[in-house]
Amino acid sequence: MSAVTNAPARPAAAKRGSMGMLRQLLPFLGILAAALILPAVSNDYWTLIATRAAIYWVLVSGLNLVVGFAGQLAIGWVAMLTLGAYTTSVLVLGNVTTPFPAFVALAIASAVGAVFGFIVGLPALRLRTFYFAMTTLGFATIVTQIALAWQDVTGGGIGVPGPVLPAPFDTIIGFYLFCLGVAVFCTWITANVAHSRFGRSLVAIRDADVAAESAGISKPLLLGSVFLFAGACAGFAGGLFATLQSYISPEAFTFELSVMFFISILIGGRGSILGPLIATIVLTWLPEFAAPLVVWSTFLYAALLLLIVLAVPGGIASLLDFRSRRKIEADRTIIPRPELLPEILGDRTTPGAITLKNVVLSFGGVRAIDGLDLAIEPGQVHGLIGPNGSGKTTTLNVICGFYRPEAGSVTLGTKPLAVGAPHTRAAEGIARTFQTPRLIGEASVLQNVMVGGAIRGQGSFVESLLSLPRHRRDEAMLRHDAMLALNIVGLGGLAEVRADRLQHSELRFLEIARALMLRPRFLLLDEPAAGLSVEEIRCLGLLIRAISRQGTGVLLVEHHADLIFDICDHVTVLNLGRELAAGTPAEIRVHSEVVSAYLGS
Amino acid sequence: MLPAILLSGLAVGAVYALIGVTYNVMFSASRVMSFTAGQLGMLGGVLGAAFIGVLGLPSIVGFVLTLAGCALVGVATEIIAVRPVLKSLEQHLYVLSTLALALLIQQFTAINWSTEPQPFPTLLGFRDGGVGDEKFWLPIAACAATVVGLELLYRRTLIGRAFLAIAEDNFAARALGLPERNLRMASYALAGVIGGLAGFASGQLLLAFFANGAMLNFYGFVPVALGGLGNNRGAIISGLGLGVFQQAANFTVGGVFASVAVFSVFIIVLLVAPQGLFGAPAQRRV
Numbered sequence: 001m002s003a004v005t006n007a008p009a010r011p012a013a014a015k016r017g018s019m020g021m022l023r024q025l026l027p028f029l030g031i032l033a034a035a036l037i038l039p040a041v042s043n044d045y046w047t048l049i050a051t052r053a054a055i056y057w058v059l060v061s062g063l064n065l066v067v068g069f070a071g072q073l074a075i076g077w078v079a080m081l082t083l084g085a086y087t088t089s090v091l092v093l094g095n096v097t098t099p100f101p102a103f104v105a106l107a108i109a110s111a112v113g114a115v116f117g118f119i120v121g122l123p124a125l126r127l128r129t130f131y132f133a134m135t136t137l138g139f140a141t142i143v144t145q146i147a148l149a150w151q152d153v154t155g156g157g158i159g160v161p162g163p164v165l166p167a168p169f170d171t172i173i174g175f176y177l178f179c180l181g182v183a184v185f186c187t188w189i190t191a192n193v194a195h196s197r198f199g200r201s202l203v204a205i206r207d208a209d210v211a212a213e214s215a216g217i218s219k220p221l222l223l224g225s226v227f228l229f230a231g232a233c234a235g236f237a238g239g240l241f242a243t244l245q246s247y248i249s250p251e252a253f254t255f256e257l258s259v260m261f262f263i264s265i266l267i268g269g270r271g272s273i274l275g276p277l278i279a280t281i282v283l284t285w286l287p288e289f290a291a292p293l294v295v296w297s298t299f300l301y302a303a304l305l306l307l308i309v310l311a312v313p314g315g316i317a318s319l320l321d322f323r324s325r326r327k328i329e330a331d332r333t334i335i336p337r338p339e340l341l342p343e344i345l346g347d348r349t350t351p352g353a354i355t356l357k358n359v360v361l362s363f364g365g366v367r368a369i370d371g372l373d374l375a376i377e378p379g380q381v382h383g384l385i386g387p388n389g390s391g392k393t394t395t396l397n398v399i400c401g402f403y404r405p406e407a408g409s410v411t412l413g414t415k416p417l418a419v420g421a422p423h424t425r426a427a428e429g430i431a432r433t434f435q436t437p438r439l440i441g442e443a444s445v446l447q448n449v450m451v452g453g454a455i456r457g458q459g460s461f462v463e464s465l466l467s468l469p470r471h472r473r474d475e476a477m478l479r480h481d482a483m484l485a486l487n488i489v490g491l492g493g494l495a496e497v498r499a500d501r502l503q504h505s506e507l508r509f510l511e512i513a514r515a516l517m518l519r520p521r522f523l524l525l526d527e528p529a530a531g532l533s534v535e536e537i538r539c540l541g542l543l544i545r546a547i548s549r550q551g552t553g554v555l556l557v558e559h560h561a562d563l564i565f566d567i568c569d570h571v572t573v574l575n576l577g578r579e580l581a582a583g584t585p586a587e588i589r590v591h592s593e594v595v596s597a598y599l600g601s
Numbered sequence: 602m603l604p605a606i607l608l609s610g611l612a613v614g615a616v617y618a619l620i621g622v623t624y625n626v627m628f629s630a631s632r633v634m635s636f637t638a639g640q641l642g643m644l645g646g647v648l649g650a651a652f653i654g655v656l657g658l659p660s661i662v663g664f665v666l667t668l669a670g671c672a673l674v675g676v677a678t679e680i681i682a683v684r685p686v687l688k689s690l691e692q693h694l695y696v697l698s699t700l701a702l703a704l705l706i707q708q709f710t711a712i713n714w715s716t717e718p719q720p721f722p723t724l725l726g727f728r729d730g731g732v733g734d735e736k737f738w739l740p741i742a743a744c745a746a747t748v749v750g751l752e753l754l755y756r757r758t759l760i761g762r763a764f765l766a767i768a769e770d771n772f773a774a775r776a777l778g779l780p781e782r783n784l785r786m787a788s789y790a791l792a793g794v795i796g797g798l799a800g801f802a803s804g805q806l807l808l809a810f811f812a813n814g815a816m817l818n819f820y821g822f823v824p825v826a827l828g829g830l831g832n833n834r835g836a837i838i839s840g841l842g843l844g845v846f847q848q849a850a851n852f853t854v855g856g857v858f859a860s861v862a863v864f865s866v867f868i869i870v871l872l873v874a875p876q877g878l879f880g881a882p883a884q885r886r887v
Contacts, residue, residue: 073696123868126875129693130634133700134822135871138864141819149857255815259704266697295712302704309698310685 062233071206076140084238117231159249216426269317352413441500614844620821639818645800675793721804829877
């Protein structure tokens, strides 16, 4: 009946992994081979076009992490190219300082790009999509205006000569191979980030930011790193661009160019590297295809963008994603394997209970929580029931730090939990699920689970960029634990399937698997049984019970009275933000007020 | 000196304010910030110059045709770039679809009109270059007329009240039986008229130039950001203030630093008060 239950045997998985790796690499190797053959089979003109494409890709590969992965609409990134180009040219020319060697100037341009990328990116932490798009656009306008006006340095409208790289990179072919090398390097490092916990966290911020925060992902730190990186790539690309142009003026850095970078990523497809790479090559090459197209190129890009947005929101990458069109078995059963739990939840220390004391929170005039006391003990299942609007989810959100209580305290053991700081909960070992599952639809089931363990990684962003040993150890550990968590909740067979192809009940179990990645000391479940079949609820009950027996304190917000009475050690009944009753299931079942207000006789 | 700065500042500010209102009218009807707002302003100038200057139509006919053309572009925006993405769960798609449409409009104008700024014909005959020059007074008059017109529309007419209802609570308005889609199209037509009016009235000040669209997109958005989304009063006040501030900075420290100053103020205000100076913060949904 089901192919889902058993974990695949190790060697088979490893073999499939390397095969999959090869299949993923193949298109990139094909493009590289074509790029290497190109100068031999065509003329200098086409080599220059290819050089241009390589330089654009150096910028786009970095920007791809900002736009395609983190979902930040940075439409004015040409500003970083401008800064890099002018920095390199001016430093090499030596009209301000003593002349610098070209490679030193390139490095400095990269640093300048990184700094400004960071500065321009910062508002993204506070501003919504359109606002952020506008700030990057405004910044791009201003950089051009400054380049025009600061004549002593930039030469104003006349411009400055670009740098020349030392031999052997001073010939057309030498420079092309250098740019190609840089482009390959950029592809490699961005791919490393994309397949690291950082890449997955970026996508989580884009598609499920609340879940990302609960998993302990720090948005400022992560976005800050990515903006630095994308700025550095663009700054370096700027230096190469100035070399290619051999003479730069503000006119070279039009908004149209910026739009082309941005559109390449969207046409390529968000969250992909191959797609934007193909799109960058095509968009660079397209105007050369026929002379009249040069004038119409931006018009064409815009038309393509409109077409993509309206017709193929996934871009080229979704067209190339054959795997997600493969059928998955329709008749699936979730069979959890709680006996595996000790492997992931074993040997942790428990710090005492989560205690709420006299918590008050109101929205406008409504008192959502009105003086609530609650204690979630390790190793116990604590049920929280009550009619709609009685403050169950609000209580959960107070514990998770999303809401600030007006009065009262929330403590873990003896330590107060920081208010209004949801991203700190993961480090305390508090994990949660959501009433409506918050998952990354475009990512695989396995990747979704790995997001949950993001803060358990040891390696830094730079280590991931270069795929150093600690990064590889992190990946192996996260992959192993995620597979384990999936087998525990009974979704092991669906690991490689895109999450948006799952059934609703499977998403609920998937969220639990993601929460398990934190090796939680406390697990807060928000209506996990909603939409589940009777059999699935039974499995869920066994699973929750088994999790609590490993020492994890569980808070269960539920409407299914049967589930609550079956598995809870302690039940609190809320009404209008206040405790109506509390006690063991047996006591609650016969509590006259509860029966009349909520359960019905 | 001071009156000249003030006058030119108010004139430019009136254009920014009107583009801000254009953004707001579209936003109120659909919760969409559209990149076409600035392009409508650009089209107002280009179409006006084309109808009156090139084709030699009488001013009033050219004026009416310009507004009609812009209204049409507004409706087209709704049909092409807004309606298809409203259903989508992806909140940011509208940024891309309206950006694409705005670029299409801009590039089409650049290719078929001119990539150089073109002169805009004199309408009333007051062209002395001084304080009496119509190029300053036309945008200010247009702004005043729009303020009065919108006030009358929203307070005195049924359709105006329906606009307000949609802006206030889309679902409740639909539950009341208001034809949401038609009202949205009407709003976009209205936004087109306001944007076109801004461009037409400022034709002599900013010239008929395809790149004005991108410029107005940014400078028209600043008042919206400062005044708070959907807040027309905030947009008008901020727009006029922005114009005066920019012109004063222009005269005192020079053009580039004026732009830098505007950008810095914009960023600082946004970071300190993301909901704008006149807006209220929104509760976050978890």
